[in-house]
Amino acid sequence: MDQPKVAGTAPQMEELESGNTYAWCSCGLSENQPWCNGAHKGSSFAPNVFKAEESKKAAMCTCKQSKNPPYCDGSHKNLPAE
Numbered sequence: 457m458d459q460p461k462v463a464g465t466a467p468q469m470e471e472l473e474s475g476n477t478y479a480w481c482s483c484g485l486s487e488n489q490p491w492c493n494g495a496h497k498g499s500s501f502a503p504n505v506f507k508a509e510e511s512k513k514a515a516m517c518t519c520k521q522s523k524n525p526p527y528c529d530g531s532h533k534n535l536p537a538e
């Protein structure tokens with residue numbers, strides 16, 4: 457699996473807390489979007505682990521096409537229509 461699964465077609469708003477560490481799902485297989493649940497095991501994907509620099513509400517990418525992961529950059533608008 458070289459391409460991530462499109463887990464969603466719109467960003468998911470999440471409350472990030474300053475100093476907390478988060479693991480964003482990059483493979484799209486997690487049932488706990490936008491976060492990693494270990495479903496990538498056996499694939500070439502690994503979660504994007506990051507520490508929140510500030511407490512804020514953030515638009516997390518669920519389509520897995522963002523050029524600025526783990527955040528939505530609007531790339532979901534370029535997804536082919538289903």
Ligand code: FES
Binds near residue numbers: 465466521522531
């Ligand atoms: Fe992926 Fe917006 S949800 S770029």
